[in-house]
Amino acid sequence: MILLIEDDLVTCHIMTALLKRLRHAHVVAHNGAEALEQVARQPIDLIIADLMLPDMHGLELIEQILVRPHLQDIPVMFCTASADAKTVERALALGAVDFVKKPINVDAFATRIERALKRAPARWESWREMIKRLRVDSRTFHPLLMLARDHLAELVQNLGKIREGRSSVDEMGKDELSSRVLRVRGAALNVGAIRTVQLVDFLWSGRATHEDVADLHAALVIELAAFEQALQSRSSQFFAAAAGGR
Incomplete structure (x- = not known):
C-alpha cells in the first residue's frame, strides 16, 4: 500500500492516475493529520509526501512517523515544487530514499516509485x-x-x-x-x-x-x-x- 500525501488537487490527480496505471494500491492524505491516521490504520509500504502541507511541514510529519519503531523502515519519497539544498540534505538525513522536484516527469517518476518500493520491509514470505x-x-x-x-x-x-x-x-x-x-x-x-x-x-x-x-x-x-x-x-x-x- 502506497500513502500519497499531497494537498494540491491537480498534482494529486496526476499521481493517483499514475499509481492506478502501475496497479499499486494506494490511499491519499491531503494533510498531516490525515496521514497520521492512515499510518495508524493499515500497513504502508511507501510514503510519497509533499513538503508544504496545510497543517505542518512535510519534514515535521515524516519525523513524527519515523520516530515510531514499527514505522522506521518505511521508505519515503519527497515530492515538492521547490526546496533549497539544506532542505534536501535534511530530508536525506531523515532517511528519505528519494527527492523529486515538481513538475514531475510521469515516466521517470514511475521508475523511481518502483525503485523505492524495493526498499519496503518484507511483510510476507514469497x-x-x-x-x-x-x-x-x-x-x-x-x-x-x-x-x-x-x-x-x-x-x-x-x-x-x-x-x-x-x-x-x-x-x-x-x-x-x-x-x-x-x-x-x-x-x-x-x-x-x-x-x-x-x-x-x-x-x-x-x-x-x-x-x-x-x-x-x-x-x-x-x-x-x-x-x-x-x-x-x-x-x-x-x-x-x-x-x-x-
Missing part, C-alpha cells in the same frame, strides 16, 4: 518459498491465514487492555501472555508473515518495556489489517503478488 516449505496450495493456505489472523486478533485485544491500563502483564500472567505470543508466532510462521514474526519475537524476548507495549500494540494492529487485506484478496491481488514472489 509464495514459491512457502509452497516449497509447507507443500500447500491456496485452498490449504486460506484456513492457515484465518487461524493466524484469529490468534493475532486475540493478542491485539489483550495488549490493548494492557495499554489502556485495564490489565497488566502480571494480572494476565506472564505464562499466559507468552502462550498467546507463541501461538501467534507459530501461526504467522506457517503463513510466512515475516513482519508479524519479527514483532512478536520482540514482545516475547523480554526486552519490551511497558512503554514499548503501546508501540507494539499499534504495530500489531497494522499487521492485523495486513491479514484482513490478504483474506479479502485471497483469490486476486494477494495470490497474484505471491505468485510473483513478492
Whole structure:
C-alpha cells in the first residue's frame, strides 16, 4: 500500500492516475493529520509526501512517523515544487530514499516509485518459498491465514487492555501472555508473515518495556489489517503478488 500525501488537487490527480496505471494500491492524505491516521490504520509500504502541507511541514510529519519503531523502515519519497539544498540534505538525513522536484516527469517518476518500493520491509514470505516449505496450495493456505489472523486478533485485544491500563502483564500472567505470543508466532510462521514474526519475537524476548507495549500494540494492529487485506484478496491481488514472489 502506497500513502500519497499531497494537498494540491491537480498534482494529486496526476499521481493517483499514475499509481492506478502501475496497479499499486494506494490511499491519499491531503494533510498531516490525515496521514497520521492512515499510518495508524493499515500497513504502508511507501510514503510519497509533499513538503508544504496545510497543517505542518512535510519534514515535521515524516519525523513524527519515523520516530515510531514499527514505522522506521518505511521508505519515503519527497515530492515538492521547490526546496533549497539544506532542505534536501535534511530530508536525506531523515532517511528519505528519494527527492523529486515538481513538475514531475510521469515516466521517470514511475521508475523511481518502483525503485523505492524495493526498499519496503518484507511483510510476507514469497509464495514459491512457502509452497516449497509447507507443500500447500491456496485452498490449504486460506484456513492457515484465518487461524493466524484469529490468534493475532486475540493478542491485539489483550495488549490493548494492557495499554489502556485495564490489565497488566502480571494480572494476565506472564505464562499466559507468552502462550498467546507463541501461538501467534507459530501461526504467522506457517503463513510466512515475516513482519508479524519479527514483532512478536520482540514482545516475547523480554526486552519490551511497558512503554514499548503501546508501540507494539499499534504495530500489531497494522499487521492485523495486513491479514484482513490478504483474506479479502485471497483469490486476486494477494495470490497474484505471491505468485510473483513478492
